Amino acid sequence: MSNGTEGATPGFLVWRLSMKWRVAVDRAVAPLGLTHAQYSLVASLHGMQRSGxxxxxxRLADHTGLEPLYVSKLARALEGAGLLERTRDPRDPRAVQLALTEQGREVTRRAIEIVHGLLQQLLGPLGGLDSARTRAFTRELTALLDTPLEPFSETETEQS
Structure with missing residues (x-):
């Protein structure tokens, strides 16, 4: 194990890994004018658009796990940069639909390639992106993400 992680709790390790990943993606996509959060938004939007x-x-907030207000803020910034367009949903005038512009699709394609390379590096110790260990790791992560967390209070501990 690396320095500072021996005896660490799983929660601490998840936090450290998520921070390592966020920082790496931030640095990698910065030359494209994106942040990690913006990348998450445009890459998700790219995949959703490819599915029609x-x-x-x-919907994008639900898909990415980002707060709706934060998605709105990110979308406005990305619209200002010419990477996406926001339009009213003809079926629900309260809803705003998102779509990548041509420039947005190109930047997103380049960013996805860069992040894919980072992912290959990160998963190298598990045998790479297509390894059996990575598939098992992905199933474990999915199980953790699918587990609902209820707020915990100190009174629950006292009652146990």
Missing amino acids: ERPSQR
């Missing part, structure tokens, strides 16, 4: 979907901001 033109999601609302709310």
Whole structure:
């Protein structure tokens, strides 16, 4: 184990890994004018559009796990940069639909390639992106993400 992680709790390790990943992606996509959060938004939007979907901001927030207000802020910044367009949903005038512009699709394609390379590096110790260990790791992560977390209070501990 690396320095500072021997005897660490799983929660601490998850936090450290998520921070390592966020910083690496931030640095990697910065030359394209993106942050990690913006990358998460445009890459998700890219995948959804390729599936024929033109999601609302709310749908994209649900998909990415980002707060709806934060998605709105990111979408406005990306619209200002010419990477996406925001339009009213003809079926629900309260909803805003998002779509990548041509420039947005090109920047997103380049960013996805860069992040894919980072992912290959990160998963190298597990045998790479297509290894059996990585597939098992992905199943474990999915199980953790699918587990609902309820707020915990100190009174629950006292009652146990």
